[in-house]
Amino acid sequence: xxxxxxxxxxxxxxxxxxxxxxxxxxxxxxxxxxxxxxxxxxxxxxxxxxxxxxxxxxxxxxxxxxxxxxxxxxxxxxxxxxxxxxxxxxxxxxxxxxxxxxxxxxxxxxxxxxxxxxxxxxxxxxxxxxxxxxxxxxxxxxxxxxxxxxxxxxxxxxxxxxxxxxxxxxxxxxxxxxxxxxxxxxxxxxxxxxxxxxxxxxxxxxxxxxxxxxxxxxxxxxxxxxxxxxxxxxxxxxxxxxxxxxxxx
Amino acid sequence: xxxxxxxxxxxxxxxxxxxxxxxxxxxxxxxxxxxxxxxxxxxxxxxxxxxxxxxxxxxxxxxxxxxxxxxxxxxxxxxxxxxxxxxxxxxxxxxxxxxxxxxxxxxxxxxxxxxxxxxxxxxxxxxxxxxxxxxxxxxxxxxxxxxxxxxxxxxxxxxxxxxxxxxxxxxxxxxxxxxxxxxxxxxxxxxxxxxxxxxxxxxxxxxxxxxxxxxxxxxxxxxxxxxxxxxxxxxxxxxxxxxxxxxxxxxx
Numbered sequence: 001x002x003x004x005x006x007x008x009x010x011x012x013x014x015x016x017x018x019x020x021x022x023x024x025x026x027x028x029x030x031x032x033x034x035x036x037x038x039x040x041x042x043x044x045x046x047x048x049x050x051x052x053x054x055x056x057x058x059x060x061x062x063x064x065x066x067x068x069x070x071x072x073x074x075x076x077x078x079x080x081x082x083x084x085x086x087x088x089x090x091x092x093x094x095x096x097x098x099x100x101x102x103x104x105x106x107x108x109x110x111x112x113x114x115x116x117x118x119x120x121x122x123x124x125x126x127x128x129x130x131x132x133x134x135x136x137x138x139x140x141x142x143x144x145x146x147x148x149x150x151x152x153x154x155x156x157x158x159x160x161x162x163x164x165x166x167x168x169x170x171x172x173x174x175x176x177x178x179x180x181x182x183x184x185x186x187x188x189x190x191x192x193x194x195x196x197x198x199x200x201x202x203x204x205x206x207x208x209x210x211x212x213x214x215x216x217x218x219x220x221x222x223x224x225x226x227x228x229x230x231x232x233x234x235x236x237x238x239x240x241x242x243x244x245x246x247x248x249x
Numbered sequence: 250x251x252x253x254x255x256x257x258x259x260x261x262x263x264x265x266x267x268x269x270x271x272x273x274x275x276x277x278x279x280x281x282x283x284x285x286x287x288x289x290x291x292x293x294x295x296x297x298x299x300x301x302x303x304x305x306x307x308x309x310x311x312x313x314x315x316x317x318x319x320x321x322x323x324x325x326x327x328x329x330x331x332x333x334x335x336x337x338x339x340x341x342x343x344x345x346x347x348x349x350x351x352x353x354x355x356x357x358x359x360x361x362x363x364x365x366x367x368x369x370x371x372x373x374x375x376x377x378x379x380x381x382x383x384x385x386x387x388x389x390x391x392x393x394x395x396x397x398x399x400x401x402x403x404x405x406x407x408x409x410x411x412x413x414x415x416x417x418x419x420x421x422x423x424x425x426x427x428x429x430x431x432x433x434x435x436x437x438x439x440x441x442x443x444x445x446x447x448x449x450x451x452x453x454x455x456x457x458x459x460x461x462x463x464x465x466x467x468x469x470x471x472x473x474x475x476x477x478x479x480x481x482x483x484x485x486x487x488x489x490x491x492x493x494x495x496x497x498x499x500x501x
């Protein structure tokens with residue numbers, strides 16, 4: 001598979017009064033086209049900063065991010081970010097949110113929006129405002145708004161962390177169902193190791209700040225996965241061990 | 250039913266105030282200060298000969314004109330100042346100095362520039378309501394949550410769409426708050442302005458009633474009508490807050 005994203009010796013620090021905080025120290029990795037890579041790491045290690053750099057919202061101090069072999073110099077519609085807080089516009093209806101990213105000259109613009117609303121299970125809610133939706137439905141709307149512009153990459157920063165455990169699991173299954181149809185490259189940041197094992201092809205474990213890649217795990221299990229299987233649990237323990245959490249199976 | 254239940258305490262308070270007023274006037278045997286009954290009779294007298302409606306119409310027309318002009322200037326200017334940092338740092342100090350000047354202080358200048366016709370009070374209302382609306386609109390743009398602007402940036406939409414679908418609707422709740430403040434101040438000011446130079450309007454009616462034979466029943470009738478109309482105007486602005494497109498902001 002060709003390389004989609006290449007993170008090349010990226011460094012980033014923040015200046016806070018007189019203290020210089022090195023957040024990312026020389027990070028290198030690649031993500032293949034169509035691959036689902038999850039990133040886990042201790043809180044405050046710079047996962048979100050890293051994601052913002054890869055998605056183009058932040059510039060690295062040195063090093064570069066290449067997407068399709070081109071140096072990234074800002075966000076664009078080929079890679080859409082989905083965050084924990086969510087950013088569905090509360091003043092637009094679900095349908096208007098879906099139409100937002102579609103240029104006026106898109107063929108069958110309206111039909112496309114309806115199709116993606118239906119894809120995420122929001123048929124019948126197109127004309128509702130976000131405050132009329134539940135947390136899970138809001139997340140679906142956000143995913144649909146991202147997918148409708150046909151991005152190549154999804155950047156997901158703790159996308160389901162604000163949902164309750166059951167809804168989070170449900171949304172994970174929904175995401176897998178949709179990805180089976182749409183085949184995106186996905187980068188997922190999560191603190192939930194089981195979520196990472198459930199979804200990802202590969203899991204990168206980041207070290208505490210200044211962060212670098214501490215370990216990388218392939219997840220060789222076929223979908224649909226059972227996180228409770230002995231193999232998956234063994235993987236979970238191994239990842240937790242890297243994160244400094246000792247746990248017996 | 251719930252509304253009625255909530256209204257009961259305030260109705261009781263109003264009734265107590267009226268009763269106290271009535272009792273005090275009788276107890277002190279005041280020759281000038283009217284009883285509530287005299288005020289009601291005076292109001293009916295004005296209403297039946299039609300002058301009351303003329304005064305109300307004149308005041309509302311002036312407020313409408315001055316307020317509309319202020320809205321037409323304040324919203325585009327506030328959006329521009331909120332979005333363009335250079336415009337903000339250039340103009341904000343000027344407006345911050347102008348804002349605390351009471352519109353009443355502008356009356357001599359209004360008369361100098363516009364004479365004693367309708368233009369003076371319209372100008373005063375404009376001056377009174379334009380600054381709070383500019384400030385509130387600017388604040389509205391400044392407080393747009395960054396996650397929404399980032400999402401818009403992510404989709405790489407043209408500037409026109411960014412403005413129409415994100416910046417303006419995100420600011421609209423603050424704009425409506427500004428309009429509520431602006432209209433409230435405008436109504437305060439029109440009455441004051443009419444007391445000085447004009448021959449119509451509720452402010453004029455109050456001064457004229459006093460000057461033409463100490464008709465304090467009509468003075469108080471005018472005051473109560475001003476209060477009731479102010480309440481109604483605010484009610485109209487609150488209807489705007491009920492629009493679905495801004496409900497997200499006020500809901501919690």
